[in-house]
Amino acid sequence: MRLAELSERSGVPIATIKYYLREGLLPAGHRVSATTADYDEGHLRRLRLVRALIQVGGLPVTAAREVLRHIDDDSLSLTMRLGAAMWALPGAPEPDLADDDVEAARAEVDRLLDSLGWQTAHDLRTISPPYRSLVVALATLRRLGYDWDSALLRPYAELMHQAAVLGIDIMESAPSESEKVESAVAGNVLLDPALQALYRLAQQEETVRRYGF
């Protein structure tokens, strides 16, 4: 397809597509003449993913490029490609925290991972961004006077594990390894706001059931 059709089918303006091409977020089309190039379904899929990362995930262009680089690195195993891409996604903001508070939260998170038997999360803890995010979130909760510990977090962790299993089952239905990784990354970025909204709807529902209006 030509650039105009790629724009129409993706809903992304031509000027934005050209910008993504210049920034290396979208591979060049197949050149058919000095002035025109041809784009395929792979370009359309990639364009949608870039859009998801930037517009929904709020990633800066450099971070999006890093995520895509890992998705495209077929010298790595599926686990490593997915892990590297997910780790390049930005985490939550980090408030100022005292070292002691962070250490205490880290000990609770380690206790949680042990009790869950999440060996990989434990082995990778010194370099894992989601591990760091969890420690920071817990340290913040405790700093603010909420007495959360591994026992309180555990049922949440089990629910999120069930959610992750659903996500990976969906990922497995993608035909190729590249598409599996793409689907998992896009799913993560796009599912975060959906899960947050579902949580709030459920909370409202449950509040009304318990206390009335």
Next chain:
Amino acid sequence: MRLAELSERSGVPIATIKYYLREGLLPAGHRVSATTADYDEGHLRRLRLVRALIQVGGLPVTAAREVLRHIDDDSLSLTMRLGAAMWALPGAPEPDLADDDVEAARAEVDRLLDSLGWQTAHDLRTISPPYRSLVVALATLRRLGYDWDSALLRPYAELMHQAAVLGIDIMESAPSESEKVESAVAGNVLLDPALQALYRLAQQEETVRRYGF
């Protein structure tokens, strides 16, 4: 306690506390002389909540003030106070979407709420920010070529309902109605990053279990 102790116990710098006082995010202390005021445990709790909303939740001062106004409005029922405060929290960013895509997503979300029996979420749908966020998230997923529908969302919704039940059980342990609402709002703001981190850790764990490294 004096301002210096409030600062020490909360970890919030004195200049920042003075700014929150000026902006009406923190009620004035009990005046003990022309130049000194006294602060109590309620001030400390409120300061921690303000900090959570602004530093972790990323709320602008005006939005934080709005959330606090609802928390403090004891003319309302618990459900209404909590609902109003939660609704004043900012939602996910809204990408550009065509009206048709939004309408199709809305129909799927309505189907989902019907199948779950979430009557309140359905009744309030025209004014509910989390309903809107869910519609937008689903419309975006579908616009990007991911064929998500109510059947695919339903197990996620059931997991988030279980998570919301956990949260409300924790809320119920707070001694007063004000503290219940405060705890639920702070919990929501602070739990979002923790759930996201747990989801990613679980995904990594599950990927390694299925595919190895």
